[in-house]
Amino acid sequence: MTNKTFAMAVVSQDSLDSYISSANSYPMLTAEKERELAERLHYKGEIEAAKELILSHLRFVVHVARGYSGYGLPLADLVQEGNIGLMKAVKRFNPEVGVRLVSFAVHWIKAEIHEYVLRNWRIVKVATTKAQRKLFFNLRKNKKRLGWFNQGEVETVASELGVSPSEVREMESRLAAQDATFEFTADDDDNASAPTVAPALYLEDKHSDVAESYEADNWENHTNARLANALATLDERSQHIVRSRWLDDQKSTLQELAETYGVSAERIRQLEKNAMKKLKGAVGDL
Known part of the structure; x- marks a missing residue:
């Protein structure tokens, strides 16, 4: 290589x-x-x-x-x-x-x-931000016993650390979380606390074909590139008409474009028709 x-x-x-x-x-x-x-x-x-x-x-x-x-x-x-x-x-x-x-x-x-x-991989990330890491270490230092805090203890810790009670509860939950096995082992069959479905079984969508999805996405990109190249072959006015009538989020009416260019709406329609005909010839049947 x-x-x-x-x-x-x-x-x-x-x-x-x-x-x-x-x-x-x-x-x-x-x-x-x-x-x-x-x-x-x-x-x-x-x-x-x-x-x-x-x-x-x-x-x-x-x-x-x-x-x-x-x-x-x-x-x-x-x-x-x-x-x-x-x-x-x-x-x-x-x-x-x-x-x-x-x-x-x-x-x-x-x-x-x-x-x-x-x-x-771990199902629950204990602390992913600077604030969470600070709470994590301080919470461990302030936790005096095993088990869950009561409401009074939660409020005391929250006041001491300058955080909300809900943040203390969330971090306490994270501290109590266990790593989840990614795949079942032989011992999991006899483990009553083991999950019923291993993450490996739902990590990806079994109903989708990633190769087909990839090819479809790239075909769309390829088509868009062909359209952009075809638009570049038009004169500036025709490009603006096509974009305004078909590609922009807020599409313009024939009358609005007629007022912009100082011509009749019928003339704009003719220019649009000619431009679309040229695009089809350059791009093919999209």
Whole structure:
């Protein structure tokens, strides 16, 4: 793997937006181009082919990683783990299988993300902000006995620490929380206190096809790009008419545009019709 590819696989939380922008800048591959690159890698071991396959699918890793962003883990880390899975998938991808790389790689990407979640995930984060950490340590220091505070004790602690009683109750609840197992173990079958459903079973939506969703999103982006390029071929007045009539949130009427340009509403209608005809020729049937 080249230094550039390795650099793209390492994601910094501070430059996450920049990374995502860079990942989205690499063009998607056609089925023919993807197969050509896969064959060059599989049969000839060409590193440049592997590089192109990886870079063109970095946006897919971001797409998958976002689905795991609700568990208190940095998106940058999720993406980085997913990139490791992508590289493993590219290494193992056989072009003769007859599937697209995006469908093959999703298993490896999710496997690496799941492993990272297993190592780091906890259902309740005890203290995530500076204020919560201060309350956490002070609450532990002020808590004189096991069990729950009564209302008088809650109000006393709240007054001493300068916080609301509800914040004390919430932090006390967090202190009492236990780490939840991500997957069932053999011992959980005999544990009456074990949850009925392990988080691993509902971590992702089993009813959605992430590959199809990804391809649909990127087709929409591709279509929007084609529309923008087609609009650029129109003269300034025609662009304004099309945007005002079809694309803006507050659409203009023919009469409003006629008053803007000092012509009849019928003339605006004709200009709109001609502009739409040109767009269809440039973009095709959207």
